[in-house]
Amino acid sequence: MDATGMLHLLNAEPTLLPPVQGDANGDGIEARRAEGHNCLRCGKPADTALIADLGPHDKRWLDLCFGCFNTVRLADQ
Numbered sequence: 715m716d717a718t719g720m721l722h723l724l725n726a727e728p729t730l731l732p733p734v735q736g737d738a739n740g741d742g743i744e745a746r747r748a749e750g751h752n753c754l755r756c757g758k759p760a761d762t763a764l765i766a767d768l769g770p771h772d773k774r775w776l777d778l779c780f781g782c783f784n785t786v787r788l789a790d791q
C-alpha cells in the first residue's frame with residue numbers, strides 16, 4: 715500500500731501528522747517509539763512508528779499500536 719492509501723485507511727490528515735526531521739533510520743524510529751505517542755487510529759499507546767513519504771508533504775510519522783498496524787498491514791494484501 716502506498717502512503718496515500720494508508721492515510722485513507724487511518725482517516726488521517728497529512729498536514730496534521732508530525733514531520734520527520736532529517737533522515738530517520740532505525741535509531742530515529744526507536745527514538746520516536748520511546749517518546750510515547752498515541753496510536754493515530756485508536757488513541758491507545760503506540761507500539762510502532764512508520765514513516766510515510768507523502769511527496770509534497772515530505773515524510774511524516776505514523777504512530778500505531780500493534781492492532782492497528784496489523785490492520786493496516788493486512789489491508790495491503
Ligand SMILES: [Zn+2]
Pocket residue numbers: 753754755756757758778779780781782783
Ligand atoms: Zn491503534
